[in-house]
Amino acid sequence: MALKxxxxxIDRMFDKNLQDLVRGIRNHKEDEAKYIxxxxxxxxxxxxxxxxxxxxxxxxxxxxxxMLGYDVSWAAFNxxxxxxxxxxxxxxxxxxxxxxxxHESTDVIMLTxxxxxxxxxxxxxxxxxxxxxxxxxxxxxDLARDLANDIMTLMSHTKPYIRKxxxxxxxKVFLKYPESLRPAFPRxxxxxxxxxxxxxxAAVNVICELARRxxxxxxxxxxxxxxxxxxxxxxxxxxxIIKLFGALTPLEPRxxxxxxxxxxxxxxxxxxxxxxxVSKKNLMEIVKKLMLHVDKAEGTTYRDELLxxxxxxxxxxxxxxxxxxxWYISILVELTxxxxxxHGHLIASQMLDVAIRVKAIRIFAVAQMAxxxxxxxxxxxxxxxxxxxxxxxxxxxxxGEFSEHLENPMQTLEAMLRPKVATLPGHIxxxxxxxxxxxxxxxxxxxxxxxEGTAAQETSQLMIDRLPLFVQSANLEVQERASxxxxxxxxxxxxxxxxxxxxxxxxxxxxxxxxxxxPKAQKKVPxxxxxxxxxxxxEPPSESESEDEQPKAIFAKEEPKHSRSRHTEVDEKELxxxxxxxxxxxxxxxxxxxxxxxxxxxxQESPGVEHIPVVQIDLTVPLKVPGLPMSDxxxxxxxxxxxxxxxDKKKKEKKKRKEKRSGxxxxxxxxxxxxxxxxxxxxxxxxxxxxxxxxxxxIEPQKSLIFERSQK
Amino acid sequence: MMRFMLLFSRQGxxxxxxxxxxxxxxxxxxxxxxxxxxxxxxxxxxxxxxxxRDLKIVYKRYASLYFCCAVEEQDNELITLEVIHxxxxxxxxxxxxxxxxxxxxxxxxxxxxxxxxxxxxxxQDTSKKSVLKAIEQSDLLQEEDESPRSVLEExxxx
Numbered sequence: 001m002a003l004k005x006x007x008x009x010i011d012r013m014f015d016k017n018l019q020d021l022v023r024g025i026r027n028h029k030e031d032e033a034k035y036i037x038x039x040x041x042x043x044x045x046x047x048x049x050x051x052x053x054x055x056x057x058x059x060x061x062x063x064x065x066x067m068l069g070y071d072v073s074w075a076a077f078n079x080x081x082x083x084x085x086x087x088x089x090x091x092x093x094x095x096x097x098x099x100x101x102x103h104e105s106t107d108v109i110m111l112t113x114x115x116x117x118x119x120x121x122x123x124x125x126x127x128x129x130x131x132x133x134x135x136x137x138x139x140x141x142d143l144a145r146d147l148a149n150d151i152m153t154l155m156s157h158t159k160p161y162i163r164k165x166x167x168x169x170x171x172k173v174f175l176k177y178p179e180s181l182r183p184a185f186p187r188x189x190x191x192x193x194x195x196x197x198x199x200x201x202a203a204v205n206v207i208c209e210l211a212r213r214x215x216x217x218x219x220x221x222x223x224x225x226x227x228x229x230x231x232x233x234x235x236x237x238x239x240x241i242i243k244l245f246g247a248l249t250p251l252e253p254r255x256x257x258x259x260x261x262x263x264x265x266x267x268x269x270x271x272x273x274x275x276x277x278v279s280k281k282n283l284m285e286i287v288k289k290l291m292l293h294v295d296k297a298e299g300t301t302y303r304d305e306l307l308x309x310x311x312x313x314x315x316x317x318x319x320x321x322x323x324x325x326x327w328y329i330s331i332l333v334e335l336t337x338x339x340x341x342x343h344g345h346l347i348a349s350q351m352l353d354v355a356i357r358v359k360a361i362r363i364f365a366v367a368q369m370a371x372x373x374x375x376x377x378x379x380x381x382x383x384x385x386x387x388x389x390x391x392x393x394x395x396x397x398x399x400g401e402f403s404e405h406l407e408n409p410m411q412t413l414e415a416m417l418r419p420k421v422a423t424l425p426g427h428i429x430x431x432x433x434x435x436x437x438x439x440x441x442x443x444x445x446x447x448x449x450x451x452e453g454t455a456a457q458e459t460s461q462l463m464i465d466r467l468p469l470f471v472q473s474a475n476l477e478v479q480e481r482a483s484x485x486x487x488x489x490x491x492x493x494x495x496x497x498x499x500x501x502x503x504x505x506x507x508x509x510x511x512x513x514x515x516x517x518x519p520k521a522q523k524k525v526p527x528x529x530x531x532x533x534x535x536x537x538x539e540p541p542s543e544s545e546s547e548d549e550q551p552k553a554i555f556a557k558e559e560p561k562h563s564r565s566r567h568t569e570v571d572e573k574e575l576x577x578x579x580x581x582x583x584x585x586x587x588x589x590x591x592x593x594x595x596x597x598x599x600x601x602x603x604q605e606s607p608g609v610e611h612i613p614v615v616q617i618d619l620t621v622p623l624k625v626p627g628l629p630m631s632d633x634x635x636x637x638x639x640x641x642x643x644x645x646x647x648d649k650k651k652k653e654k655k656k657r658k659e660k661r662s663g664x665x666x667x668x669x670x671x672x673x674x675x676x677x678x679x680x681x682x683x684x685x686x687x688x689x690x691x692x693x694x695x696x697x698x699i700e701p702q703k704s705l706i707f708e709r710s711q712k
Numbered sequence: 713m714m715r716f717m718l719l720f721s722r723q724g725x726x727x728x729x730x731x732x733x734x735x736x737x738x739x740x741x742x743x744x745x746x747x748x749x750x751x752x753x754x755x756x757x758x759x760x761x762x763x764x765r766d767l768k769i770v771y772k773r774y775a776s777l778y779f780c781c782a783v784e785e786q787d788n789e790l791i792t793l794e795v796i797h798x799x800x801x802x803x804x805x806x807x808x809x810x811x812x813x814x815x816x817x818x819x820x821x822x823x824x825x826x827x828x829x830x831x832x833x834x835x836q837d838t839s840k841k842s843v844l845k846a847i848e849q850s851d852l853l854q855e856e857d858e859s860p861r862s863v864l865e866e867x868x869x870x
Contacts, residue, residue: 018817018820019817022816022817060820063819063820064819067726067727067728067729067819068725068726069726069741069744071737073737088850088853088854089854092820092824092850092854093820096820096823096824096827099827100729100731101737102734103734103735103736104734105736124853126846126849126850126853129846129850130827130850132831133827133828133831136732136831136832137730137731137732137734138734139734140734161846164836164837165831165836168831168832168834168836169831169832171832171834172832197839198836198837198838198839198842201835201837201838202834202836205834205835206834209713209834212786234838236791236835236838237838239788239791243786243788704775704809704810704811705774705775705777705800705803705804705810705811705812
């Protein structure tokens with residue numbers, strides 16, 4: 001008998017522990033199955049021993065084998081034995097094994113009930129913890145029914161560690177044994193206001209999950225959750241609460257309204273993130289998603305926000321992320337369909353910006369703008385300042401300035417001169433009129449060359465017919481331009497009737513390109529030699545008799561000071577006299593613009609025509625132009641490069657597209673290339689931070705999982 | 713709710729499996745085999761989310777280990793990605809620059825960490841500090857248990 005004990009003990013000395021087992025398996029790669037069956041036999045021997053340490057070791061090894069895929073359910077009873085050990089280490093191993101392989105049809109599960117109950121009331125919180133964790137994996141309806149009360153008491157345990165686990169496990173218990181919900185519910189509600197944040201989030205979690213299954217019963221908790229949502233900074237909790245509200249709002253419409261404010265804040269935070277997120281490749285997709293949101297959004301403020309954001313992210317860093325400007329223009333045109341927006345000027349300025357600075361895109365832009373003008377009646381509904389009608393401002397200007405790209409200038413010209421235009425805001429009408437003139441010159445050019453001589457005269461007649469409406473406008477600017485151009489056209493018609501070719505001269509009016517001007521450009525213009533900007537051009541009226549306007553108006557340095565000091569000594573009478581003199585000068589000056597609409601008499605002489613400056617009104621539109629003309633060339637180059645790539649790609653993909661065309665479905669109004677994958681000008685490396693760049697198949701297991709990352 | 717979490721190597725060796733619903737062994741084996749096949753066949757640039765049976769699978773590769781979770785339809789996949797990452801961070805903090813070998817040889821510790829972090833398929837504690845503290849304390853408890861005993865006692869002779 002003693003010999004048996006000794007022999008057994010010696011065997012024990014050679015027992016494998018977990019490490020040995022693992023090492024052994026790794027060393028026996030070829031005959032793994034055989035090795036493992038030997039090990040299992042050893043384990044069976046070990047389990048027959050009385051020593052709990054040995055048993056625990058065996059169970060630990062069994063757990064490992066179970067993970068490898070071997071069935072260990074035959075050892076269920078032994079696992080229960082180990083679970084009932086008083087030592088924490090062994091207990092832990094037992095519960096782990098149980099959670100891995102126990103399930104509803106395990107017979108011995110009933111034996112665990114009392115053991116678990118004992119552990120739940122153990123003074124050691126980790127015993128309780130381990131029991132709860134293990135139970136959550138293999139809880140059955142019977143176990144749930146028997147242990148529900150104990151777990152409920154635990155929800156009010158002194159230690160938050162236990163409370164948290166108890167709250168979480170209640171969810172599992174509810175699932176298996178729904179009747180336990182009713183008595184437990186008040187306690188659960190209390191936990192929502194538990195001082196410990198861990199317990200609180202656990203409670204939120206459980207209630208959220210329950211509510212998703214059965215929202216009606218939890219509607220009364222909505223105010224409490226609302227408070228939590230606004231006060232919590234824990235993002236995980238916030239997400240759960242928002243999900244919960246998503247389930248509750250269909251039942252309670254008032255809730256939806258109340259939620260708008262905090263949700264908008266959250267969405268703003270998310271939108272702000274977009275700035276950093278944007279890159280060349282994903283810009284189009286992001287904007288596409290945002291456009292979907294814009295379509296779905298109901299509130300106009302939210303839509304406006306989205307609109308601003310879209311334009312901001314597209315235009316940031318000087319449009320660095322846009323690979324396809326045609327797509328951008330089409331996005332802008334789509335945005336014009338938004339009703340009630342207050343950012344019309346933003347869209348308008350973007351269109352102008354892009355059309356001016358990206359030469360290659362002009363043809364496309366002009367075509368789109370022409371369509372816009374034709375359909376202007378859709379946009380004229382909204383007359384407010386900065387409403388969407390601002391876009392027409394941009395449309396008209398672009399069509400006028402780049403009219404050489406227009407397919408049908410005559411049609412656009414007629415669209416611009418429609419009577420309905422007079423209902424637009426004044427500054428837009430002014431642009432219309434001015435650009436109608438530009439278009440007129442283009443039309444003339446094309447018509448005069450043709451055989452039909454009357455066409456040109458008809459065009460002039462059209463202008464003469466339509467312009468008087470604008471001449472009578474209440475807006476000063478419109479009046480001015482209209483009357484100026486009307487006179488010009490009348491004169492041209494006279495010339496035409498005399499069979500004189502006027503097209504060339506008319507187009508000279510609008511010759512030259514208008515480039516964007518940097519805001520600081522003026523300062524950088526060097527003052528020419530010999531010009532003193534501070535000097536008086538004319539002597540003050542009391543001093544000089546003659547108008548001395550020689551270019552060498554260099555006054556000695558002392559004189560300006562003198563005249564200035566003299567100026568300050570003048571008294572009231574002098575001022576009155578000077579005012580009179582000024583008024584008289586202005587009356588005689590043919591170029592001075594007075595307040596009364598009698599300026600028609602002024603523009604009679606044709607030589608005056610060449611001196612009329614073509615001025616661009618952009619007082620209301622802040623053109624975002626940080627760059628100097630250099631960026632233009634860059635953009636041009638990029639565009640050309642991309643177009644080349646696209647052309648090459650197109651040839652390859654033409655066949656594929658033809659096959660896929662049937663399955664394309666609905667497309668946006670955008671140009672033909674808006675949905676193609678545009679390769680950016682240079683390859684963008686997508687860096688996945690965790691992965692090391694080597695991609696060997698047999699990466700050493702010793703390689704650290706988190707490579708360079710420090711704790712985040 | 714998370715249904716289960718699997719960790720497996722690129723060679724198809726299972727390193728950890730945690731099931732949050734009681735399932736029969738046969739079914740577990742089948743699911744594991746199925747999933748491993750699907751996930752290992754995916755190329756690096758493919759999406760981390762896929763649909764499988766009636767669940768969503770979220771997986772991420774860290775060095776040579778694939779961390780694969782199955783969540784229910786209504787759960788948020790991005791949160792699950794974060795959960796996976798949080799778990800890896802916990803392992804990293806505990807083992808100190810964790811690698812696959814650590815998990816192979818100390819798999820029960822990995823399970824214990826997971827049990828402190830997730831329970832019943834839901835997040836138990838979002839604070840890394842408190843999870844690690846709880847594990848440290850349980851470890852201390854274990855060490856107290858293993859107070860110096862003589863070899864003979866261990867063998868059951870004394």
